[in-house]
Amino acid sequence: MKPRKAMTLAFFVVLLSIGYFSMHAAPTLSDENYSYHGDTRWQTDVTAAEETAAAEGKPIVVYFWTTWCTYCEDYNREVYADPAVQSALDDFVKVAVNLDDDGGAASRMQREYNVNYPPQHVVITPDGEVLVRINGYAGTEDFLSYLDTAEQRYSGGSS
Amino acid sequence: MNVGTVLLGLAFGASLSAAGLLGRAYVADDDAYVAHVPKLTAAAAVLLVSALLHLTYQFVTTDYSNAYVWENTASYLPLLYRVTGVYAANEGSVLLWAAIVSVVAMIAGAVRGIPDRHAKLIHGLTLGLVAYFTGMLLAQSPFASIRTAFPGAPPGFVPTSGQGLNPLLVDPYMAIHPPVMFTAYALLAMPFAIGAAHFVSLFRGNGGVFPTWHGSVTRWLRLSWLFLTAAVALGGLWSYTVLGWGGIWAWDPVETAILIPWLFLTATLHAVSAYEPTGRYRVLAPAMTATVFALAVYTTSVVRSGVFRSVHSFADGGIGAAFLLLMALTAALGVLAPVTYWLLQPDDGADDGADGRWLRRANLVHLAVLGFGLLTFVSLWGLSFPLLRNAITGLEVSVEARYYNLWSYPLVLGLLLLLGFYMDYEAAGRTRALAGLGAFTVATLVGAFVAPTEMWQLASTRPDDAVVYRLVGSASAASVLPPVAYAILGTVKRTGGRIRTAASRNARLKQMGISLIHVGAALLVLSLPFMYVFAGQASVMATGVGDGSMDTSRQAVPGSDYSVRVLGHSRTEFPQDPAVGTHALSTEQVVRRGSSLNGSVQTVHGRVTDVREGPRATVVQLDGSNVWIGLAGNGTTVPVTTGERIVARGRLMWDFVPSADAVVLAGPKTVGPTADPPESVVPTRVVAEGVSLAVYEGDRLRASGIAGQRRYPEQGGMQIRDVVIDRGLLADTYVIAGVSDGTASITVKRIPFVTLMRLAIVSLLLGMSLVALFDPRHGAVTDTAVRGTARDANPEVAD
Numbered sequence: 032m033k034p035r036k037a038m039t040l041a042f043f044v045v046l047l048s049i050g051y052f053s054m055h056a057a058p059t060l061s062d063e064n065y066s067y068h069g070d071t072r073w074q075t076d077v078t079a080a081e082e083t084a085a086a087e088g089k090p091i092v093v094y095f096w097t098t099w100c101t102y103c104e105d106y107n108r109e110v111y112a113d114p115a116v117q118s119a120l121d122d123f124v125k126v127a128v129n130l131d132d133d134g135g136a137a138s139r140m141q142r143e144y145n146v147n148y149p150p151q152h153v154v155i156t157p158d159g160e161v162l163v164r165i166n167g168y169a170g171t172e173d174f175l176s177y178l179d180t181a182e183q184r185y186s187g188g189s190s
Numbered sequence: 191m192n193v194g195t196v197l198l199g200l201a202f203g204a205s206l207s208a209a210g211l212l213g214r215a216y217v218a219d220d221d222a223y224v225a226h227v228p229k230l231t232a233a234a235a236v237l238l239v240s241a242l243l244h245l246t247y248q249f250v251t252t253d254y255s256n257a258y259v260w261e262n263t264a265s266y267l268p269l270l271y272r273v274t275g276v277y278a279a280n281e282g283s284v285l286l287w288a289a290i291v292s293v294v295a296m297i298a299g300a301v302r303g304i305p306d307r308h309a310k311l312i313h314g315l316t317l318g319l320v321a322y323f324t325g326m327l328l329a330q331s332p333f334a335s336i337r338t339a340f341p342g343a344p345p346g347f348v349p350t351s352g353q354g355l356n357p358l359l360v361d362p363y364m365a366i367h368p369p370v371m372f373t374a375y376a377l378l379a380m381p382f383a384i385g386a387a388h389f390v391s392l393f394r395g396n397g398g399v400f401p402t403w404h405g406s407v408t409r410w411l412r413l414s415w416l417f418l419t420a421a422v423a424l425g426g427l428w429s430y431t432v433l434g435w436g437g438i439w440a441w442d443p444v445e446t447a448i449l450i451p452w453l454f455l456t457a458t459l460h461a462v463s464a465y466e467p468t469g470r471y472r473v474l475a476p477a478m479t480a481t482v483f484a485l486a487v488y489t490t491s492v493v494r495s496g497v498f499r500s501v502h503s504f505a506d507g508g509i510g511a512a513f514l515l516l517m518a519l520t521a522a523l524g525v526l527a528p529v530t531y532w533l534l535q536p537d538d539g540a541d542d543g544a545d546g547r548w549l550r551r552a553n554l555v556h557l558a559v560l561g562f563g564l565l566t567f568v569s570l571w572g573l574s575f576p577l578l579r580n581a582i583t584g585l586e587v588s589v590e591a592r593y594y595n596l597w598s599y600p601l602v603l604g605l606l607l608l609l610g611f612y613m614d615y616e617a618a619g620r621t622r623a624l625a626g627l628g629a630f631t632v633a634t635l636v637g638a639f640v641a642p643t644e645m646w647q648l649a650s651t652r653p654d655d656a657v658v659y660r661l662v663g664s665a666s667a668a669s670v671l672p673p674v675a676y677a678i679l680g681t682v683k684r685t686g687g688r689i690r691t692a693a694s695r696n697a698r699l700k701q702m703g704i705s706l707i708h709v710g711a712a713l714l715v716l717s718l719p720f721m722y723v724f725a726g727q728a729s730v731m732a733t734g735v736g737d738g739s740m741d742t743s744r745q746a747v748p749g750s751d752y753s754v755r756v757l758g759h760s761r762t763e764f765p766q767d768p769a770v771g772t773h774a775l776s777t778e779q780v781v782r783r784g785s786s787l788n789g790s791v792q793t794v795h796g797r798v799t800d801v802r803e804g805p806r807a808t809v810v811q812l813d814g815s816n817v818w819i820g821l822a823g824n825g826t827t828v829p830v831t832t833g834e835r836i837v838a839r840g841r842l843m844w845d846f847v848p849s850a851d852a853v854v855l856a857g858p859k860t861v862g863p864t865a866d867p868p869e870s871v872v873p874t875r876v877v878a879e880g881v882s883l884a885v886y887e888g889d890r891l892r893a894s895g896i897a898g899q900r901r902y903p904e905q906g907g908m909q910i911r912d913v914v915i916d917r918g919l920l921a922d923t924y925v926i927a928g929v930s931d932g933t934a935s936i937t938v939k940r941i942p943f944v945t946l947m948r949l950a951i952v953s954l955l956l957g958m959s960l961v962a963l964f965d966p967r968h969g970a971v972t973d974t975a976v977r978g979t980a981r982d983a984n985p986e987v988a989d
Contacts, residue, residue, distance in 0.1 A: 038560060049567065056658065067588075098588070164930075167935040
């Protein structure tokens with residue numbers, strides 16, 4: 032076989048392999064009900080989350096994010112991958128709202144909590160009252176202390 | 191029908207008839223009417239440029255009778271950003287594109303004329319593109335009247351204030367990035383026409399056009415590459431400051447989209463420079479030439495069709511569909527036609543040389559073309575497959591930065607090694623070059639394992655990741671050093687030799703240019719991974735910012751060498767003291783608009799000529815006219831006196847009382863002197879909130895300034911960042927702060943190698959400018975002696 036033809040054939044083999052492998056290596060961002068951040072799983076259906084929170088008496092962490100937000104990636108890598116954060120988050124109902132989403136519930140949450148840029152967290156009671164707001168990126172320690180404050184305020188308010 | 195629409199209509203007529211005449215002349219091989227084409231082409235160009243200037247004028251004078259102007263600007267914006275508004279959305283940017291393509295068509299026609307049948311086809315195709323763009327503009331016009339936005343409005347209705355410009359575009363980089371990008375895309379129109387015409391001509395049995403148009407293609411492609419490189423760089427630098435990404439590249443879909451034509455154009459330039467009419471790249475070079483434009487249209491569809499959700503999705507709408515159709519048309523001509531031709535050809539005549547040797551410079555160039563092809567594919571696939579997958583399975587998958595980074599990284603290193611080898615091969619000969627390649631390849635592999643700290647690792651990987659991500663991701667960034675060194679050494683060495691033996695000054699300058707481009711590329715590759723791998727960031731929260739009770743002493747930023755002093759808090763609203771005419775109607779305007787204003791909330795200004803106090807209300811006459819301000823109460827709370835200029839906001843009632851035409855029902859808080867209007871009357875367009883701070887590294891002051899954000903309340907509360915950047919030689923100190931509710935969250939980043947990256951970009955641009963100007967054969971300044979030599983017949987002499 033002539034060199035150039037061989038190279039071109041190899042090119043197509045590599046191209047198809049990249050296509051095939053990359054497609055299967057891409058992590059799931061969301062399925063029908065959840066979106067995934069770091070090692071945490073967040074509900075995407077706001078209404079369902081509100082119902083769960085009301086039933087279980089847990090506060091809700093609303094995470095406003097987008098795919099292009101680099102600080103969201105920092106959250107994934109640094110904060111949500113941390114086991115301490117994961118266990119702290121177990122006391123909350125987690126909802127992720129993609130700010131680029133045009134859906135009704137997402138837009139309602141953006142308006143209701145006046146959130147316009149990612150990343151932002153708003154911790155709310157099942158009734159929608161704001162307990163704590165985290166604007167921008169907070170490191171693991173700060174993030175945990177915010178969650179702690181939210182829990183204290185929630186138990187203080189509900190007792 | 192307004193002036194703009196008439197200009198567009200005439201331009202459409204001119205370009206379509208010119209394209210039609212050329213098409214007829216080509217098919218019938220008949221020169222009748224062709225003499226009219228240059229005039230029609232010039233007319234189309236003049237008309238489109240006039241339309242663009244007319245639109246710009248409307249933006250500068252904030253003529254809100256034009257809906258597009260009203261949607262994309264506001265009078266508080268400085269002149270520069272009022273001009274930026276022209277291409278803030280689809281209609282204006284397509285007009286810009288169309289105008290530049292028409293100018294390109296005019297210049298191309300004027301320089302070369304229409305000497306033969308092939309030229310007719312080429313110019314016909316270019317003018318067809320102009321006609322298509324102009325047709326798009328007629329369907330969705332940038333000159334549509336404001337009544338399209340307010341169908342119920344009465345004739346003559348003009349809003350007092352504009353919607354404002356997309357806040358992301360309020361930046362000096364954005365004032366130049368779109369025109370530079372559209373110039374690059376427009377310059378690709380000629381190569382597209384030449385490439386497509388080549389295959390159409392081959393199919394019709396007329397022989398190809400490429401051999402005679404090779405020089406022309408080369409020049410257009412180089413010029414386009416120059417502009418496209420500048421556009422990519424400007425876009426990257428823009429995101430660095432405006433979006434607060436803390437880096438220049440985040441693989442946002444639109445960034446990736448502009449990279450795709452850039453990579454493919456780079457591959458095309460290599461193929462075209464190695465093109466030979468009877469041998470190498472006989473099919474591939476013209477095919478790639480035509481495909482670049484199709485890719486540019488694809489990327490524009492990405493930005494404009496609204497298919498992709500992205501920070502860049504400035505606009506979507508009907509024009510998206512027109513782009514998708516254009517994408518299909520250009521892909522049919524630019525991609526499908528060449529592929530079909532190639533498949534139908536029994537033997538593509540690819541000549542690898544009689545002996546079939548592998549190690550030939552021609553084959554190395556081919557590898558480079560393929561390598562750039564693969565890089566293009568990585569970006570193209572990353573952009574496209576999530577859509578395909580979502581459409582098929584409903585599952586949303588994440589294409590993270592590391593998909594692009596980790597697949598591209600080995601390819602880029604491979605290309606650098608290839609570059610080093612290619613350059614060395616000429617200077618050092620076969621055996622020594624092979625030894626060099628072996629040594630540097632081994633060094634690269636060794637480098638991949640040399641990670642002094644975990645920080646050097648290219649990406650953080652998890653055990654459940656795909657094999658390739660674990661493999662490449664866990665490699666050390668040190669692996670980039672040997673290929674970069676090899677590429678630079680090889681290039682510099684070869685350039686030295688070539689400059690010594692070059693026959694003319696132009697040839698030497700061209701070699702210099704080629705050297706600068708390749709060294710620049712190597713430096714760019716060096717800066718990028720390190721910029722991310724070694725970037726450090728740490729955050730600190732400052733409370734009590736709003737009420738001034740914050741800690742103004744130096745606070746350490748945990749986990750870093752930085753400390754921060756918050757010195758103060760600032761909150762400013764814009765526009766400050768805007769001219770009253772920009773947000774309030776004069777009494778004359780109120781009377782002219784008449785009953786159309788009935789029931790709407792309006793701001794009105796004028797001089798108080800009469801004040802009448804009644805038992806339940808006070809009424810104030812303005813300018814001796816039939817326009818009155820009505821204030822509830824008996825006058826004790828009304829702070830107006832006769833002769834004073836006032837501004838008032840309230841519901842306007844037409845024919846409310848018999849003695850007045852209009853009464854504006856205001857309250858004490860919505861009436862005040864023009865010189866010091868009440869807060870609720872003047873619209874707030876921008877709220878800038880920030881903290882003034884000083885950042886220290888150890889004891890040394892690194893950066894100081896105001897960091898925070900700018901919020902645009904009337905534009906859905908969109909925010910952009912005000913960052914503080916200290917540009918250092920080795921590293922930038924980058925401070926980003928989010929300020930709200932009395933708390934500032936401050937993040938300090940250290941971003942290394944930004945200066946090196948800037949240098950690399952300058953080197954690329956300077957290099958290509960030299961090549962485009964001084965190539966002895968195909969430059970703007972050419973050596974006539976070199977033309978017509980038998981260089982093409984000898985593949986080993988090609989660059």
